[in-house]
Amino acid sequence: MEFNLIDRIRRRVTTRDDVVLGIGDDAALLQPPAGRQLVVAADTLNAGIHFPLDTAAADIGWKSLAVNLSDLAAMGAEPAWCTLSLCLPEPDAEWVDGFLDGFLELAGRHHLALVGGDTTRGPLSISVTVIGLVEPGRALRRDAARVGDEVWVSGSLGDAAGALALMEAGAPPAALRERLDRPTPRVELGRELAGCAHAAIDISDGLLADLGHVCHASRVGAEVWLDVLPCSPALADAFEPTRRQELQATGGDDYELCFTAAPEAAAKLAVLATAEVVSITRIGRIVEGGGVRALDAEGRAWRPPHAGHEHFRS
Ligand code: ADP
Ligand code: MG
Numbered sequence: 427m428e429f430n431l432i433d434r435i436r437r438r439v440t441t442r443d444d445v446v447l448g449i450g451d452d453a454a455l456l457q458p459p460a461g462r463q464l465v466v467a468a469d470t471l472n473a474g475i476h477f478p479l480d481t482a483a484a485d486i487g488w489k490s491l492a493v494n495l496s497d498l499a500a501m502g503a504e505p506a507w508c509t510l511s512l513c514l515p516e517p518d519a520e521w522v523d524g525f526l527d528g529f530l531e532l533a534g535r536h537h538l539a540l541v542g543g544d545t546t547r548g549p550l551s552i553s554v555t556v557i558g559l560v561e562p563g564r565a566l567r568r569d570a571a572r573v574g575d576e577v578w579v580s581g582s583l584g585d586a587a588g589a590l591a592l593m594e595a596g597a598p599p600a601a602l603r604e605r606l607d608r609p610t611p612r613v614e615l616g617r618e619l620a621g622c623a624h625a626a627i628d629i630s631d632g633l634l635a636d637l638g639h640v641c642h643a644s645r646v647g648a649e650v651w652l653d654v655l656p657c658s659p660a661l662a663d664a665f666e667p668t669r670r671q672e673l674q675a676t677g678g679d680d681y682e683l684c685f686t687a688a689p690e691a692a693a694k695l696a697v698l699a700t701a702e703v704v705s706i707t708r709i710g711r712i713v714e715g716g717g718v719r720a721l722d723a724e725g726r727a728w729r730p731p732h733a734g735h736e737h738f739r740s
Pocket of ligand 2: 543
């Protein structure tokens with residue numbers, strides 16, 4: 427079964443000059459440019475766990491690549507190549523065509539070449555590995571936050587978690603569902619931040635949890651101001667303020683970038699945010715100590731009502 431499907435994939439991929447040998451041999455041959463470091467990340471999406479079972483094939487294709495590109499964005503890397511391991515319950519050519527529509531659309535936007543993979547039978551699961559490039563010393567690492575840094579976040583928070591929450595009661599608004607199914611990896615912003623920001627992480631598990639990873643790795647603490655967290659009009663329409671704030675602070679699947687930078691970088695950041703399509707918002711600061719403290723508008727410490735955020739400490 428696999429051969430036909432692989433051929434279908436091979437016929438649709440676009441290549442790059444630095445792909446010496448792509449799909450079809452035992453392995454791909456890639457020619458990295460001199461003087462750059464390789465940046466490698468892998469993420470798996472399992473049906474029913476990482477996407478709802480009713481998700482369209484094209485959206486699964488988009489998301490399986492988007493979550494990986496988001497990791498490259500959070501490192502400040504330029505995407506170059508990827509592999510795709512597909513585990514399918516049955517050899518469904520129509521499903522694979524739909525999957526590729528979303529996957530290759532996003533790959534094309536970032537000049538990313540699909541150079542290999544694996545195709546097997548089993549419960550629906552998609553594993554992608556992405557490989558990117560970065561100038562030595564410029565990668566945005568989790569362990570690089572410094573006391574006195576300001577904490578920033580791109581775009582808006584909580585939409586994907588809002589969509590999931592509303593799915594229990596029926597169909598969520600299209601604008602929220604779109605953010606769950608088709609997250610936008612902030613690749614261009616990540617490239618601009620490399621060499622300007624200190625630490626960065628992409629928000630997949632929720633802002634407070636992911637910022638907690640940065641604090642842990644950097645041996646610092648953070649203070650986050652809940653009332654300034656960026657919110658989309660769709661989220662504001664769908665939830666009352668308390669619940670909305672919880673979704674923004676702890677909801678997963680945002681795939682926005684959270685990063686820290688020296689206060690002196692604020693002017694430069696403002697300029698690059700206007701040049702990019704995505705807004706950035708200052709949401710807190712890095713302090714001595716450890717853990718993340720979320721503060722409400724009155725400066726009172728706030729704890730998420732729902733447990734399960736292991737790196738959250740107030
Ligand atoms: P092997 O037995 O050597 O692993 P496969 O039959 O698994 O070979 O794969 C044949 C070729 O097709 C390889 O170049 C592999 O990288 C590629 N390939 C297999 N599955 C995929 C996929 N889902 N997406 C892209 N390339 C694939
Ligand atoms: Mg194989």
